Amino acid sequence: MEAVMSERMLRREFLTAAGKVVLVIPAAAFLANCGGSSSGMNQQGNSLTVTSSSTLGHNHNLSVPFSDIDQPPAGGVELSTSTASPYGIGTHSHVVTLSTDDLTSIMNGGAVSVDTSTVSDHHHSFTIQMG
Numbered sequence: 641m642e643a644v645m646s647e648r649m650l651r652r653e654f655l656t657a658a659g660k661v662v663l664v665i666p667a668a669a670f671l672a673n674c675g676g677s678s679s680g681m682n683q684q685g686n687s688l689t690v691t692s693s694s695t696l697g698h699n700h701n702l703s704v705p706f707s708d709i710d711q712p713p714a715g716g717v718e719l720s721t722s723t724a725s726p727y728g729i730g731t732h733s734h735v736v737t738l739s740t741d742d743l744t745s746i747m748n749g750g751a752v753s754v755d756t757s758t759v760s761d762h763h764h765s766f767t768i769q770m771g
């Protein structure tokens with residue numbers, strides 16, 4: 641008597657293909673798709689608008705043009721805040737200076753904190769970030 645054994649070996653090969661997907665999102669598209677004002681930021685029209693800290697009972701808005709964020713000028717930018725007319729201080733605005741590095745950081749999604757110029761013995765702070 642013979643016992644015949646038959647063996648089958650099945651081999652399966654799994655081929656794994658690894659690929660990389662690189663997403664390139666132009667800043668303009670990123671800007672266009674950002675929205676919301678719950679954090680005090682508003683992206684409408686051609687600029688990113690943020691609200692300052694409150695000092696002496698008032699604050700100011702600052703509008704940073706998207707064109708300056710998209711293509712930061714070599715020397716940075718100097719921007720004026722909105723005016724406010726708090727009691728005891730009077731109508732005034734402040735100046736905010738953003739360097740090229742600041743604008744580049746904002747373009748890349750970073751948060752940039754800056755202080756305004758001092759007017760009538762006070763200043764404010766802005767945190768600028770695309771939301």
Ligand SMILES: [Fe+2]
Binds near residue numbers: 699763764
């Ligand atoms: Fe002020």
